[in-house]
Amino acid sequence: MCEEVNSEIAKDILNSVDNFLFDCDGVLWNASESIPGSLETIKGLKSLGKKIFYVTNNSTKTRSEYAQKCVNLGFPAIEEEIVCTSYISALYLHNMNFKGKIYVVGNSSIGAELDRFGLNHTGIGPDPPEANQEFFQIVSSLNLDPEINCVLVGYDKFISYPKIMKAASYARREGTLFLATNEDSHQHLNVPYVIPGTGAIVAAVKIPARKEPLLMGKPKINMFKCLQQAYNLDPSRCIMVGDTCLTDISMATNCGMKSLLVLTxxxxxxxxxxxxxxxxxxxxxxxxTYYTSKLGQLGKLLGFSIPK
Structure with missing residues (x-):
């Protein structure tokens, strides 16, 4: 396990893999800048007829919005190749024929994906306490919707105490479905401070609810299972390419796929x-299964034209 990719291994990957699943940030780009060699590798694999999927725990964009981000950075992508947690969460509920009402701690992109499947939801947007409201007033003014039978937690820049109370109260109800897009601890940006990730928001809900959510994103298998069902993928003919062992590589292992760690x-x-x-x-x-310094090194070993 964990062999460095050389020309022989690169050839074996090419012969044994039909479907390449790529994490994005840290693999294809950092923030809004493409990592040298990544674009050429993606284009080279596509030219050989390989299926490409962009797989991300990001819940702040719809598939369409994420495809546009890929295109803006030069990567060839269409909506059907995007696998993001806002979409997977909605697809999961659709596939289980969910009937009811969802309380969402999230964002407008999650709402848009739920809307595409006709799923009834509420909660998106600001829900702040009044400026001078005391704690007991916040609690006493809390009104719970009796129709809510699902809680979905994703990234929410408007997270607030009332939202946490509502989500935890709904999730605690017997029979309520409790989902979360992912539990990433922080965002990996080159800034001198910590930016909490969705995992911090999920923790704020699940700890008082005393209930674990069903995770949609990596490292859990739901993301791949939905993709597998849609495209009839054979996991033994798939490889997950990522930069994070705890999410990307773990999902690959859990799903029976090969995995490639890039050190970017x-x-x-x-x-x-x-x-x-x-x-x-x-x-x-x-x-x-394998590792390499950067994605462009794999492309170079496969004979693609990679800039120095």
Whole structure:
């Protein structure tokens, strides 16, 4: 396990893989700048007839919006190739023939994907307490909708105490479905401060609710299962390419896919060594099949024209 990609391994990947699943930030680009060699590798794989999917835990964009971001950065992408947690959450509810009303701690993109499937929801947008409202007044003014039978938590820049109370109260109800897009702890931006990720919002709800949500995104298998069902994918003919062992690589392992770690993002080889020698079997799922310095190195080994 965890072999560095060389020309022989690159050839084997090309012969044994039909479907390439790419994490985006840290693999294809950093923030809004393409990582050199990534674009040429994607285009090269497409020219050989390989299926490409852009797989992200991001819940702040619809599939259409994310496809446009890819195009703006030069990557060839259409909506059907985008697998984001706003869409997967809506698709999951649609596939289970969900009937009811959803309380969403989230954003307008989650709402738009739910709307596309005709799913009834509420909660998106600001819900702040009044400026001088005391704690007991916030609690006493809380009105719960008896029709809510599902809670969906994603990224919400308007997160507030009333929203946390409502979501936790609904989630705590017997028979209520509790979903979360992902539990990423923070956003990986090159800034001198910590930007909490969706995981911080999910924790604020699940801890008082005393209930664990069903996760839609990586590292759980729901994201791949929905993709597999839509395109009849054989996991043994798929590879997940990512920069984060705890999400990208773990999902690949859990789904029976090969995995390739690129060292242009979150995880390092020292992390991998720690996971390999750990006595915790869960950490063994974090160990990739292969690794390479950057995606463009794979492209170079495959004979694509990669700029220096």
């Amino acid at each position: 993002g979150v995880s390092s080889l020292s992390d991998v060594e720690e996971y390999k020698t750990s006595e915790d079997p869960v950490k063994h799922t974090y160990v990739p």
